[in-house]
Amino acid sequence: MSRFHIVTDSGVRFSHHARVLQQQPVTLIPNRLDIGGRIYREDIDISTEDAFRLMQNLPVPPRVIPPTTAEYLEIYAHLSKTCEGVLSIHPSRELSKSWQNARDAAQQASSSSCPIVVIDSRSICAAQGMLVRYATQLIGEGLAFDDMVNQVRSAADRIYAIYCVETLEYLHHNGIISESRAILGAMLGIKPIIGIEEGKLAVIEKVRTRTQLIEQLVEFVTEFTDLEDVLILQSRTQITEQTRIIQDRLSLEFVGRHFPFANYSPTMACYIGTDAVGVVVFENISAVFDDYSDDDW
Numbered sequence: 599m600s601r602f603h604i605v606t607d608s609g610v611r612f613s614h615h616a617r618v619l620q621q622q623p624v625t626l627i628p629n630r631l632d633i634g635g636r637i638y639r640e641d642i643d644i645s646t647e648d649a650f651r652l653m654q655n656l657p658v659p660p661r662v663i664p665p666t667t668a669e670y671l672e673i674y675a676h677l678s679k680t681c682e683g684v685l686s687i688h689p690s691r692e693l694s695k696s697w698q699n700a701r702d703a704a705q706q707a708s709s710s711s712c713p714i715v716v717i718d719s720r721s722i723c724a725a726q727g728m729l730v731r732y733a734t735q736l737i738g739e740g741l742a743f744d745d746m747v748n749q750v751r752s753a754a755d756r757i758y759a760i761y762c763v764e765t766l767e768y769l770h771h772n773g774i775i776s777e778s779r780a781i782l783g784a785m786l787g788i789k790p791i792i793g794i795e796e797g798k799l800a801v802i803e804k805v806r807t808r809t810q811l812i813e814q815l816v817e818f819v820t821e822f823t824d825l826e827d828v829l830i831l832q833s834r835t836q837i838t839e840q841t842r843i844i845q846d847r848l849s850l851e852f853v854g855r856h857f858p859f860a861n862y863s864p865t866m867a868c869y870i871g872t873d874a875v876g877v878v879v880f881e882n883i884s885a886v887f888d889d890y891s892d893d894d895w
Contacts, residue, residue, distance in 0.1 A: 602737050602746065603677050605686040607665055607696050608640040609865030610727040613829050613858040618727075622734040625673055629696075629865050630663035637663070640864055647835055649864035650872045659771040662868045664696035670703035678712035683743035685715055685750065687730050689722040690797035693869065715747050717754070720797040723866040724829045724878040725759045731827070732880070756881040760802065760818050761792045761831070761862075762811045765871025772869050774799050792870060799869060808840065815877045816847045825852070827880035830859040833872055840875055 608628040612618040619626060628639040633652045638644040644652075653660050670686070677684050686704065688697040701716045708714040719726040732753050736746045763769060769790065770780035783790065783804075791803035791814055805811050819828060828848075832841050837859060845857045862876065 601682040602743060603681045603684050604730055604733050604737075605670070605673060605677070605684060605700070606726065606730050607688065607694075607865075608642075609662070609689055609694075609696075609723055609863045610687075610730055611724045611829075611831070611860055611863050611866075612727045612731060613827075613860055618731060618734070622731075623737060624730060624734065625677070627665040627669055627673060629665065631864055631868065632661040632663060634658075634660070644864075646861050646864055650833060650867060653864070653867055653872050659768050659871075660864075660868045662694065662865050664694050664699060667699045667702045670700045671707055674703055674707035674714050678707060678709065678714070681712055683713050683715075683746075685717065685733055685743075685747060687717050687719055687726060687733065687750070689726055689865075690720050690794070691718050692797035693722055693799070713743065717747070717750060718797070719757075720754050721757060721759060721794050722869070723759075723862050724831055724860065724876075725757045725794070728757050728827050728829070728878065728880045729754055753880070753883075756826070756883065757878065758818075758822075758881070759794055759876060759878040760815065761870055761874045761876030762789050762805065762814065763792055763870045764789055764873040766790070768867075768869065768871035769799075769801075772799070774869075775801060792876075811875070812840065812843055812847065815844055815875070816851070819848055819877055819879055820851050822879055822881050824882035824884055825855070825879060826882040828857060829878045830857060831862040831866075831874075831876040831878065832859055833861065833867070833874060835861060838875075844875075844877070 604624045631638045686700045691697040697718045704714040704716050719729050733750045766780040769775045790801045793802040848857045
């Protein structure tokens with residue numbers, strides 16, 4: 599059994615989701631999804647496919663209810679009996695109360711024998727998942743707990759994500775765009791490109807065609823010279839033609855590299871809708887150091 603353990607919530611996504619959860623010291627606590635007035639535990643009471651199906655054409659967009667302080671406290675109390683440290687990784691505090699609830703629980707459960715550190719990923723979904731996976735890699739390398747915490751916190755600054763969104767009413771409902779922009783965008787066929795800035799979802803670009811969408815996503819990835827990890831996100835279980843084109847284009851830019859895809863989570867869909875495509879990039883730390891010259895020191 600690992601000395602250290604990772605806790606996160608069900609909005610997280612990985613390129614090999616089930617394998618990570620089965621083989622790594624990770625405990626995932628379910629978010630609750632309010633879909634049309636009914637409450638479902640994400641990935642327990644409802645699958646990703648069924649959640650997306652129910653979310654479509656709702657009069658009111660769905661809502662995410664994060665795990666409570668009591669739920670986190672129960673998990674922390676259980677893990678503290680067998681672990682020497684717990685690292686709890688959460689979606690941006692600007693998007694969810696998950697971090698705050700976990701922090702309140704950690705203040706009650708943390709001890710000298712089992713410290714509990716709560717980290718704001720400043721992101722969500724697959725970006726959050728990359729941070730979780732990186733933490734498990736550090737556990738496998740045998741790092742001291744404090745060193746692992748410091749490296750995970752630093753790694754959050756090297757993870758970037760963008761999504762191209764078609765369902766504008768979700769963006770309006772979540773305060774990402776105004777009502778007038780949602781109406782005008784729908785009339786003109788504008789597809790906003792959403793990024794995460796200071797933990798908040800924000801429009802960073804706009805496109806109108808699928809060709810422009812693909813160009814934007816490919817260009818985003820090719821801005822990075824050294825990739826630690828990369829994942830294409832889509833709304834369907836089976837690969838779409840759009841994702842296949844993105845894979846082919848990226849394979850020409852990064853010869854020999856595989857570009858996996860996955861569903862984004864129903865939690866993410868509550869913010870951006872059920873018809874989006876995105877890319878998440880984890881930049882290798884060596885690329886960060888390469889940006890500095892000797893004159894910078």
